[in-house]
Amino acid sequence: MKKKYDYLIVGAGLFGSIFAYEANKQGKKCLVIDRRSHIGGNVYCENVEGINVHKYGAHIFHTSNKFIWEYINCFAEFNRYTNSPVANYKGEIFNLPFNMNTFNKLWGVITPEEAQSKINEQKERAGILDPKNLEEQAISLVGIDIYNKLIKGYTEKQWGRNANELPAFIIKRIPVRFTYDNNYFNDKYQGIPEGGYNKIIEKMLEGIEKRLNIDFFSERNSLEDEAEKIVFTGMIDEYYNYKFGKLQYRSLKFENEIININNYQGNAVVNYTDRETPFTRIIEHKHFEFGTQEKTVITREYSSEWTAGNEPYYPVNDEKNNKLYTKYKELSENESNVIFGGRLANYKYYDMHQVIAEALTVVTKELNILLKDFKKATTNN
Template identity: 60%
Template sequence: MDKFDYLVVGAGLFGSTFAYEAAQRGYRVKVIDKRAHIGGNIYTERIGGIDVHRYGAHIFHTQNDVIWQYMNQFTEFNHFINAPIANYRGNLYNLPFNMNTFYQLWGITSPAEAQAKIAEQRAELAGKKPQNLEEQAIALVGTDIYQRLIKSYTKKQWGKEPKDLPAFIIKRLPVRFTFDNNYFSDRYQGIPVAGYTAIVEKMLSSDRIVVETNQDFFDNKATYLREYPKIIYSGMIDNYFDYQLGVLEYRSLEFETTYLKNVANYQGNAVVNFTDEETPYTRIIEHKHFNFGQQPDTIITKEYSKEWRQGDEAYYPVNDQKNTHLYKKYVKLAKGEPNVIFGGRLGTYQYLNMDQVVANALALVKREFN
């Protein structure tokens, strides 16, 4: 076979960034992915002129000047600002929690009134160390915001009652006493005008990179380990070791996408979260609004959170104390694989934003080549 210097397992943002940088330095790289396409979870598919985010909404945002400039070599970003809406039993609220939200909740119009109201509602936890997520949320934002905008949404996301979840899951909640609906406080934010898939295509376009989709690493694991000098593995770390120390917990997602013909505007916003318990999905994404689309039709996706089972796609690690302890055991095991480097969300068992994924890949490049 052709000789390669690296095998990259996973054609998502982490693996593709590393492959691009390795190829720029003259190395030959094979990239494999078990899915039928490149891009991992940021994969976008253009349908009717609309870039559909197949695996959930992805808004690129960062404070890091270097990462922003780095990404701009692969794409042009638009000026999209993430301003989601919360729908609680038909009542709409702006997110993140800001003066618009407080007016919608309580009819108040001044920051002083809002601060006093939240302080009053936080009082029931005054002096008590929160023992679970419910108490932590109330200690941060009070009872009204918790009951309408956090409690049921959290239950749907995690599949557990908030009082049964550890307090550290919510370390902080953004509360602004200004009329500012921008969800992120990062300096840079936007959506690639050509979609995310186009970014990964450019990263993997070198003649030093060979890409193979529909290739499951575990179908030929022994062969790959034998024939490739170095492997960059971005899959689940516990899966790599055949779950021999136990199974790490993840949350999975299901997506129900509908093409709505002759509907130019379904919900008026890119993302609407449904924070009541009766609605089974967590949010509806209307994809055209990410790029300010004017198409005569629209495409929506209902997103459902569900328990992960072996064989499902893993989207979010459950970083509680039990799982963190187990992950550390796998890290020790990984040190016995000197030719395998574990990276990305699943390889390092942590929730990472896209800019953090790129930063981690570039940090690996620096360690590997400098």
């Protein structure tokens, strides 16, 4: 007997919403569920004092892929926001990413040649030829001063471990630019959806049945009986009842405050890079959309170990966890009626444009949609 739905989509975040939207366009009947009280997953925005507060941390869309940019712009118009975070080290302010403005503040250098010479001098003094951990990798890339002021404390708070205990690969792509350019991303397209990310997800899921405050695992048997296939975007180890053990994640805690002034810190994101400050950064949400409200909303962000009941945000992709994930992945590849997708199901940190590319790849394969632009989008993400 044919089941009520073609697809049960577990998770109303970006991946699940794109899959549901594209499947619905092909005439497939979908049910989207989420254990939260809202759709949108981690891109959900909460309106506070007329300000779109990024409830689960700052989300800044960026991509160099024209198709992905045009695809997401079908659901909302984006503003011209450019990500230019700053770092606060014990009251000293530095520009990020590391660029000529940073080097000038640190050392008083003016030219790229002077900055490069200063970094090379510190790298030589450190004498690290074969970096064995994050600390050694960072020093071998940018020298001692930048490491001590702008990397060490922030990274140790972010991961809850000493930098010399973290794998080197975490920081191998650290951005260093010898131009006076504070644009964090080099991507061609960048911005924030006007009116917040909720508009995008709401449009994607328009006309599709949704059930919120539903825990898939509490109602697993009955839910599985309702659909021909499952699209699962949760933790892959939880799906298999932690058969091989639990994967490790980092979690985040957010402390929001409404302040009766119109501008608290003058920037959307300020990273606190000393070890003593307990939070990693402060987000002032109104600056994402050039807000002019009389009040402002800030969020202090704290990093912590993930424990059951908390939200998992960042996979800990060290050798031990990656080996464990491989075991779960092998199980998932034998599933004929379950599609795994997204950050938690693939145990991989994705930016939003990468989630879109992955979702379109899965959609193309699953629904046999022969769209040349889909292929283009997923080969340059």
